[in-house]
Amino acid sequence: MPVISIGNLVKTFGAIRALDGLDLHVEQGEVHGFLGPNGSGKSTTIRILLGLLRRDSGDAQVLGADPWRDAVRLHRRLAYVPGDVSLWPNLTGGEAIDLLGQLRGGLDRRRRDELLHRFDLDPTRRCRTYSKGNRQKVAIVAAFSSPVELYVLDEPTSGLDPLMEAVFQDEVRRVKQAGATVLLSSHVLAEVEALCDRVSIIREGRTVESGTLTELRHLTRTAVTVETARPVSGLDVLPGVHDVHEVDGRTHLEVEPAHLDELLGQLIRFGVRALTSTPPTLEQLFLRHYGDDPAAAATGAPATAAAGASTATAASGAPSAPAAGSSDADAQVDAPHGGAR
Amino acid sequence: MSALTGTTRLARLVLRRDRIRLAIWILGTPLLGYALAGSVASIYPGQEARLGYATTSASSLVARAFNGPIHGTDLGAVVVAETYVTLALIVALLSTFAVTRHTRQNEETGRAELLGANVVGRYAPLTAALFVIVAANTVAAVLLAVALAGAGLPLAGSVAAAAAIGGVGVAFTAIAAVTAQLSVTARGANALAAATVGLAFVLRAAGDVFGEQSADGTRVRSAWPSWISPLGWGNQVRAFDGERWWVLALPVALLLVGVALAYALAERRDQGAGLIAPRRGPATAAPRLLSPAGLAWRMQRGTLLGWAVGVAVLGFSMGIAGDEFNDMIDANPAAAEAINAMGGGADLINAYLAAMLGLFALTIGAYVVQALLRVRGDEADGVLEAALATAVSRTRWLGTQVLAATLGAVVLLLVAGVTTGLGYGIVTGDPLGQAVELGGAALLRLPALLVIAGVVTAIFGLLPRWSVVLSWTALLVFLLLGQLGAVLELPQAALNVSPYTHVPAVPAVDPAALPLVVLAAVAAALLAVGVAAFRHRDVPS
Numbered sequence: 001m002p003v004i005s006i007g008n009l010v011k012t013f014g015a016i017r018a019l020d021g022l023d024l025h026v027e028q029g030e031v032h033g034f035l036g037p038n039g040s041g042k043s044t045t046i047r048i049l050l051g052l053l054r055r056d057s058g059d060a061q062v063l064g065a066d067p068w069r070d071a072v073r074l075h076r077r078l079a080y081v082p083g084d085v086s087l088w089p090n091l092t093g094g095e096a097i098d099l100l101g102q103l104r105g106g107l108d109r110r111r112r113d114e115l116l117h118r119f120d121l122d123p124t125r126r127c128r129t130y131s132k133g134n135r136q137k138v139a140i141v142a143a144f145s146s147p148v149e150l151y152v153l154d155e156p157t158s159g160l161d162p163l164m165e166a167v168f169q170d171e172v173r174r175v176k177q178a179g180a181t182v183l184l185s186s187h188v189l190a191e192v193e194a195l196c197d198r199v200s201i202i203r204e205g206r207t208v209e210s211g212t213l214t215e216l217r218h219l220t221r222t223a224v225t226v227e228t229a230r231p232v233s234g235l236d237v238l239p240g241v242h243d244v245h246e247v248d249g250r251t252h253l254e255v256e257p258a259h260l261d262e263l264l265g266q267l268i269r270f271g272v273r274a275l276t277s278t279p280p281t282l283e284q285l286f287l288r289h290y291g292d293d294p295a296a297a298a299t300g301a302p303a304t305a306a307a308g309a310s311t312a313t314a315a316s317g318a319p320s321a322p323a324a325g326s327s328d329a330d331a332q333v334d335a336p337h338g339g340a341r
Numbered sequence: 342m343s344a345l346t347g348t349t350r351l352a353r354l355v356l357r358r359d360r361i362r363l364a365i366w367i368l369g370t371p372l373l374g375y376a377l378a379g380s381v382a383s384i385y386p387g388q389e390a391r392l393g394y395a396t397t398s399a400s401s402l403v404a405r406a407f408n409g410p411i412h413g414t415d416l417g418a419v420v421v422a423e424t425y426v427t428l429a430l431i432v433a434l435l436s437t438f439a440v441t442r443h444t445r446q447n448e449e450t451g452r453a454e455l456l457g458a459n460v461v462g463r464y465a466p467l468t469a470a471l472f473v474i475v476a477a478n479t480v481a482a483v484l485l486a487v488a489l490a491g492a493g494l495p496l497a498g499s500v501a502a503a504a505a506i507g508g509v510g511v512a513f514t515a516i517a518a519v520t521a522q523l524s525v526t527a528r529g530a531n532a533l534a535a536a537t538v539g540l541a542f543v544l545r546a547a548g549d550v551f552g553e554q555s556a557d558g559t560r561v562r563s564a565w566p567s568w569i570s571p572l573g574w575g576n577q578v579r580a581f582d583g584e585r586w587w588v589l590a591l592p593v594a595l596l597l598v599g600v601a602l603a604y605a606l607a608e609r610r611d612q613g614a615g616l617i618a619p620r621r622g623p624a625t626a627a628p629r630l631l632s633p634a635g636l637a638w639r640m641q642r643g644t645l646l647g648w649a650v651g652v653a654v655l656g657f658s659m660g661i662a663g664d665e666f667n668d669m670i671d672a673n674p675a676a677a678e679a680i681n682a683m684g685g686g687a688d689l690i691n692a693y694l695a696a697m698l699g700l701f702a703l704t705i706g707a708y709v710v711q712a713l714l715r716v717r718g719d720e721a722d723g724v725l726e727a728a729l730a731t732a733v734s735r736t737r738w739l740g741t742q743v744l745a746a747t748l749g750a751v752v753l754l755l756v757a758g759v760t761t762g763l764g765y766g767i768v769t770g771d772p773l774g775q776a777v778e779l780g781g782a783a784l785l786r787l788p789a790l791l792v793i794a795g796v797v798t799a800i801f802g803l804l805p806r807w808s809v810v811l812s813w814t815a816l817l818v819f820l821l822l823g824q825l826g827a828v829l830e831l832p833q834a835a836l837n838v839s840p841y842t843h844v845p846a847v848p849a850v851d852p853a854a855l856p857l858v859v860l861a862a863v864a865a866a867l868l869a870v871g872v873a874a875f876r877h878r879d880v881p882s
Contacts, residue, residue: 050730053879072734080730086723088640089526091622091630098626099636103731123624128449128526139727 001064003028003150003181004049009058011044011205018044020205021058026183026198031176033192033199034185037290041205042185043083046154049183050080063150076105079143083154083185085135087127093138094123100142107145115141118167133159144171151175151182157191169194189282201289208289213282220280220288221254224263229271238262347461351469355443359473366435367481370428370506371488377424378492385419394419395559403662406546409576410561417498417581420489425506429572430538432481432510436474437534440517443470446527448613457612464604467518471600474514482507498581501589505575508592512571513538515592515599522606525615538572545573571595633728633738637745641712645749648708652701652753653760659697660764660775663690688849694761694779695849701757702786702841703820705750706793710812712746713797717808720881735876739801743794743868750790758783782847788860792840793819795867802874805882 004026011019019041026032036042047053049062051071060067065074087096094116101107116123119137127135136159143151157168165188172182172195186192192199193213200210209216221242226232227250235251236244240259245252255263260277267275356363385391391414398404398411408422444467447453453466486503490496513534520533548567555562560582567573571592578588610616629635716739719725729735758780766775797812804811819839822831836842840863843856 047726047879052726052729052881054877071729072732075730075732080727082723082727082730084723086727088636088724089528091626091639092624094624095622095626095630099631100727100731102626102631103633103728103733105732124621126619126622129619 001028002026002061003063004032004183005059005061006045006049007059009045009048009060010056011041011048011053012056018205019048019055019058022202022205023207023210024200024202025210026181028181029176029179030197031172031182031184031195033196034183034202035187035192035199035286036202040202042202043154044205045202046080046152046183046185049152050075050078077148078150078152079104079146079148080152081136081139081143081154081156083156083158085132085139087130087135087138089126089128091127092124093121093127093130093134096127096138097123097142097145100139101145104146104148107142108147109145111147112141112145115144115171119164131159133161133164136160137164140168140171144175147178149180151180153182154185155187156184157186157188165191189286193282201286203289216285217280218257220285221256222260222280223278224253224255225276226251226253226267226272227274228267229273232267232270235263235266238266344462344464345468347459347465348468348472351456351461351465352472355469355473358443359439362439363473363477367477367484370432370481371484373431374424374428374485374503374506375488375492377427378420378489378494381420381423382416382492385416388414391416391419392559394422397665398422399554399558399561401662401665402550403658403665405549405552405561406658409545409573410549410552410563410567412560412576412579412582414559415495415498415581417489417494417502420492420494421502421576421580425502425575426542426572428485428506429509429575430542432478432506433513433538433541433572434535436478436510436514437517437520437538438531439474439477440470440514441521441527441530441534443473444518445521445524445530449525449527454612464607467521467603467607471514471518475511475596478507478510478514481510495581497584501578501584501586502580504589505578505580508578508589509571509575512574512592512595515596515603516571518599518603519606522603522610523616525613525617525619529615529617541570541572544570545576548573549576633733633741634745637741640715641745641749644708644712645752648705648749648753649756652705652757656697656701656757656760657764660761660766660779661768663693663761663765664768692846692849694765695782695846697761698758698779698783698786699823699841699844699846701761701783702754702789702844703823705753705757705786706790706816706819706841708753709746709750709790709793710797710816712749713742713794713801714809714812716742717801717805720805723881726881729880735880736872739798739872739875743798746794747787747791750794751784751787754783754786754790755780778848782852785847785852785857786841786844788857788864789840789844791864792860792867795864795871798871799867799874800871802871802878805878 002025004024006022006024009019009022009024010017022041022045024034024045034042034045044053048055048060049067051067051069051074054068062074063077067074087093088099091099097112097116098107101112119141121134121137121141125134127138130138136156140156143153151172157165160168169191172184176182182195184192184195196213198210198212199216201208201216209219232251235241235253238259239262240256241263242254242256243252253263385394395411395414395418398408404411404422407426409425411422412418444453447456447466456466482503485506486500489499489502494502516537517530517534520537521530524530524533544566545563548563548565548570549561551564552561552567553564554560563573563576567576574588574591577585579585606616630639716725719728725738728738759776761783762774762776762779763772765779766772769775793816796815797808800811800815801808819841822836822839823841840860843860845851845853845856
């Protein structure tokens with residue numbers, strides 16, 4: 001049974017349609033990445049899942065219950081870290097953690113003290129004197145001190161330093177190990193790549209993609225550079241091949257993963273001397289979905305200059321593996337939604 | 342780049358942010374002054390009545406403490422005695438809060454950092470805030486002078502009285518400029534400045550109490566403590582009694598000193614830092630904090646304590662004044678008539694005590710509004726979201742807040758009644774009996790306060806974004822209906838809108854159960870509407 005099941009969810013604020021038929025399915029025990037540009041409706045969805053906002057139409061089930069009607073009962077079974085943590089200014093951090101934990105139905109004192117230590121948080125300071133990062137730590141410690149079934153984390157690490165980010169990732173893995181489910185909204189792609197079993201990407205209140213990262217990679221073109229014995233010809237008429245051009249005797253092109261096989265078959269005829277194939281980076285994947293131009297997203301063109309794929313990756317510092325063509329063996333797996341929309 | 346670069350732009354920003362507040366301040370003060378002047382003029386129309394008033398005021402220690410020193414029998418002097426302290430306190434607090442809002446609050450929220458990274462001089466934000474607030478005080482004073490003169494008072498005295506009030510605003514602008522440098526938080530800066538206002542009040546009261554009455558009995562020469570209180574300076578201008586214009590130089594001098602000091606402090610500290618270090622607190626929560634009720638108590642206790650002390654001091658003084666009141670009635674039949682109209686009873690001293698309890702009930706209404714609006718503040722801050730994401734239902738959360746505000750109101754009503762009774766009992770020889778009787782009489786005002794709680798709750802549920810404005814407006818309307826309704830001869834239907842109209846004026850009249858039951862029922866209905874609406878709406882909204 002899915003832990004979160006949302007179908008065709010609609011929420012409007014006056015004339016603004018914040019959610020426009022959103023779908024989201026999170027299975028028991030997985031860490032699910034919830035991604036999308038700013039203002040795409042992530043926080044609105046999460047607030048509906050918490051029973052804070054009332055949906056206009058559509059289905060929403062959390063742990064088998066209605067998040068609006070059964071809010072109080074559900075909240076004993078989940079913990080929430082808001083994106084913008086605000087706390088009672090005159091309570092200390094320690095008091096705020098205890099209060100939130102107790103209101104949720106109790107917390108594990110040993111874990112609380114351990115987390116305070118690991119996150120290096122001084123619990124005797126008043127909340128009004130905390131920085132954004134420290135306020136976030138308060139909410140994270142309060143959440144992870146409670147042994148619950150579902151953790152709803154809305155951009156929980158946007159104010160944390162890399163050291164704390166690592167501690168945070170450890171904690172997510174620990175609760176996952178214990179069988180809990182995590183919904184993680186995040187813009188930190190390295191974090192998503194490191195933690196998430198599956199991701200859903202939303203845009204303008206709708207889900208545009210959902211699946212494992214490997215599956216999503218196949219929705220984006222692979223950049224290929226090839227050096228051949230004889231000049232190549234006739235590549236641009238092949239299905240799924242785009243943007244063919246020649247620089248210094250090397251041919252650069254982009255190919256949709258589903259058509260990689262046909263391309264290789266054609267290339268062999270010209271005597272391949274060297275071949276590099278670069279799978280799409282996570283960055284390209286997101287830029288494609290986040291970008292302003294939905295048409296580009298639909299045809300599968302990366303929003304950045306495609307030719308610069310490997311340099312763009314190096315500059316952005318996102319994890320990527322500029323790999324030989326052989327690493328693209330999984331390109332044979334059919335894309336889950338029948339290729340790029 | 343000079344230290345003042347960007348001041349003009351920032352001043353425009355202050356004006357833009359506060360355009361509504363400033364308009365209310367600048368127009369409200371003169372309107373209030375005009376209304377009060379008219380009301381005083383109708384109560385003390387003739388020279389004889391004013392002679393009685395001046396003689397009593399000059400000899401009454403309570404009148405000196407709360408109204409300041411009287412200066413002669415001119416109608417203007419009586420108006421000043423009746424209105425100066427109220428207007429001065431309003432202007433002092435408005436100026437204080439405005440300075441903090443545009444200085445320390447910006448630093449606390451990080452807005453100052455955002456601005457400071459631009460082409461903005463070090464002193465520009467402070468200078469812009471002070472410039473606008475001093476200008477607001479000046480414009481309000483000019484309009485107040487016009488209003489007083491328009492109400493028929495002599496021109497020179499009107500200008501002096503208005504300038505005295507404006508001077509108080511300017512003086513506290515300077516003080517707040519300094520406190521904003523000291524505390525790290527806006528709350529702390531406001532608390533420091535408000536404590537200074539309180540100290541100034543006490544100093545002035547002491548100076549006026551220990552002052553000497555003049556030979557003709559209609560004037561008071563204040564002792565030295567009044568001269569070190571910025572609130573006292575306004576009285577020393579002696580508007581309508583041979584104005585001493587040079588006294589007006591004192592607030593201006595304080596402004597210069599305060600600004601210089603604030604600049605010097607700003608120069609020596611980091612952005613966002615203060616000179617008073619924030620205190621540490623417990624690393625773990627005490628068990629009694631760990632529930633909505635425990636949290637509500639923790640959030641309210643400081644405010645409640647402050648209110649209780651203020652109400653107790655005022656109640657005790659009003660009680661003691663009850664005896665002097667008898668003398669005043671003998672001296673001034675017109676005032677007796679006015680008090681009679683307010684309380685509606687035959688026995689004048691009971692009418693006086695009932696009127697005082699009525700005023701307390703109105704004032705405590707402000708506590709109820711303030712306490713309940715915390716829910717809206719929490720919602721706007723995002724704290725409510727965190728709380729409601731835990732296993733606490735909306736009904737329990739809001740119900741707890743209503744209960745906390747109600748219990749606070751009960752405590753304050755009891756304090757008001759008991760201290761008034763003690764004060765009056767001490768001068769008449771029956772402290773315990775009076776304390777019990779007036780404590781009980783004060784509690785009979787509770788249903789009216791429940792209606793206030795109901796109104797705020799209903800507004801919070803139905804129109805959350807308008808909670809603050811509408812709730813205070815409702816209280817203000819009730820206040821005006823109660824205070825001015827009779828004077829303005831409004832129809833009974835209009836007066837009936839206010840819950841306070843329906844509370845029996847005990848001890849001037851016998852208590853009656855029916856109106857109290859009806860008020861409680863109305864309150865229950867409003868609360869039910871508010872809670873139901875809150876349960877069905879989005880949070881935050």
